[in-house]
Amino acid sequence: MDSDSIDYYDDAPYDDDVDDGGFSEAALRSLNGPSCKVITKECLLAAQREDLQKVMELLSLTENHARTLLIHYRWDVDNVSEVFVNKGKDRLYEDACVTLLDNGDSSSLQSSSVTTCEICTEEVPVYNMTTMDCGHCFCNNCWTEHFLVKINEGQSRRISCMAHKCNVVCDESKIRVYVSEKDPDLAKKFDRYLLESYIEDNKRVKWCPSVPHCGYAIRVEYDEDCEVECACGVQFCFSCYSEAHSPCSCKMLELWTEKCKDDINQTKTWMSINSKKCPKCHKPVEKNGGCNLVVCICRQPFCWLCGGATGFQHNWESIEGHTCEEQQMAKAARAKSESLRYTHYLDRFKAHKDSLKAETDLKKLQSKISNMEARDKKIVDYSWATKGANRLILSRRILSYSYPFAYYMFGDVFLSEEMKKEDRIIKQNLFEQQQQQVESHIEKLSFFLAEPFDEFDEKTFNESKMKIITLSGVMDLLCKNLYDCIDNVILCDLETTINIAPYRSNGIDKAVEID
Known part of the structure; x- marks a missing residue:
């Protein structure tokens, strides 16, 4: 699609519900139900039951x-x-x-009134002995102490039998009875642990990462590799708990975050490009003009091109008695190339993240809508402006995280054993074509949304409105094409599984409360 060929007055398709497979997202939701649900404290018990x-x-x-x-x-x-x-x-x-053996009573011990507990070795009346499903029988005092210790240690979800090498899980109803008699508060703690197990041990349920915590948990109904939005408004990746970051995978984000941590790596990048380590003291040396012979503060001369130690005798073209080693030259060139490559992706990533931060603040847009509503006496629908802003935010986030994706996907390390250099170059070119289309049109949409269209005359206002509506539809299509390129071209032949949250035309799935 030519970036300059869009007719902003065409009735471009702009339907928030359009998605893959010929079904709208709304239709799919009606068939399968919501893709994620909010679990509140009030409905946690119902969800577990x-x-x-x-x-x-x-x-x-x-x-x-x-x-x-x-x-x-x-x-x-x-x-x-x-x-x-x-x-x-x-x-x-x-x-x-x-174990489902029904050995929970003491019928086998009724022949005598007293028996010996194998744990404490005390003689105990049979009515003070309890047998678990596994068949092991000990006195109630020993069971109680065992349960108290395990609950206090935080192991209450699966308390095993006391017998040596027996891993059978004890009956929770018996645990509850004995602990309640000794420590009612701890019994309540035990019940809370069992209840919260539905969230803590459930791979499809996670607490919302909001700070301060909203008290909600999110349950995904189908796919755990997804991005969700809590009822409190926080959007996050369900897999890794980070902010929504597709099309960048969780592993790529982890590596990227570590690489970009603070501003340390920016300093390292600059130094790797503009300085060389002295071969004697290993301190960084910066070259500021002159020939290729540099001298460290420790008085060690060395060659700037390959980093090898030399003597002092030289001219503008060569250093006496020194010939650069090709291997060292190639290593230095690769390091410089990689540093420049990283700087390129980092700069683009940061630029779009900064734009996203500014565009997420919708106060100016809401002010424009309020001005238009105050000016127009009749009821007018201005949802096109809000939809355009939401499309801009979604597309900007996708574009920003497409850069760390590209940095690792098309580098020489992440998948070097699976993609030949020729294939990597072809796939990179196809991806960058899609990426550039998104980048070109997103700036246009941002520009038109920033215009003071609430102050325009009727003709100019209608033109601005149509541009925003049209570009919003175009951005939806371009983002979908970017994800299709990733799924059907870049990742399709790889043996390594790279999980990326799918593109949602309506944006990140909003969780609804459990019925």
Whole structure:
């Protein structure tokens, strides 16, 4: 698409609901339900019971056994079902340390009134002994002390039997009874741990990373490699907890953040380009004009081109007795090239992040809308302006994170063993074409949204409105094309799995509260 060929007066398609597969996002939501949901403190118990009920019905289990299974399988009902179908019920229970033997009473001990506890070696009345599902029987005092220690150590979600090498998980109802008698507050803590296990141990549920914390958790219904928005407005990557960063993968972001930490790397980059280390004392030396012989403050002369130690005798063209080593020359050239490459991507990333920070502040836009509403006596829909601003913010974020993606994807290290140099160059050229299209049009949309269109006459106002609407639709298409290029061209032949949150035409999925 030619960046100068857009007719801003055409009825360009601008439908927020357009997405892949011929279905709108709204239609897909109606078929599958919301992709993510907010779990409040009030509905946490209901959310947990929903999954417990599924497993209880599937396997005819009690609640405590169902909970033990789900905690082991990280509250993934689908995984429990899959293991049950593929490996059988016995293997399912064995892996989760669940035993269903009904040995919970003391009938086997009724022949005598007193028995010996193997833990404390005390003689105890049989009615003060308790047998767990695994068949091991100890006195209630020992069980109680065991439970108190485990809960205080924070291991209350899966408290195993006291017997040597027995990993069977104890009945939570018995734990609750004995702990309540000794320490009611700790019993409440135990129940809270079990309840919060639904969030802490659940791979599809995570606390919102808001600061101060809003108290909400987010549950994704389908794919964990996604970006979500909490009810409090915080947007984040569900996989790594960082701010939304697609099309950059979580691993790429981790490497990029470490590389860009503070301003230290900028100093290192400048020094690697503009200085060389002395071969004797290893201090950095800057060359400011002159020939290729430089002398460190330690009085060691060396060659600026290759960094090798030399003597002092030289002329403008050569150093006496010295010939540059090609390997050192190539290494220095690669280091300089890599530094320049990193600086290029860093500068573009920072420039767009700075623009994003300014554009996220919608006070000026809201002021313009208020002025237009005050001027017009009739009811007029100004949602086109808000949609345009939201499209700008979404596109700017995507564009900014496309630079660390490109830095690692097309470098010589990240996937050097999987992409030949020729293939990497071809893919990089295709990607940069899409990237440049986004970059060109995003500046136009930013310019038109910044104009004082609330002060324009009717004709100029309508022209400005159509430009914003048209460019918003174009930006949606260009961003979608950028993601299609990544999915269908760049990543399609790789063996390494690179998980990138998919493009959403409507922006990041907003979580809705559980019914």
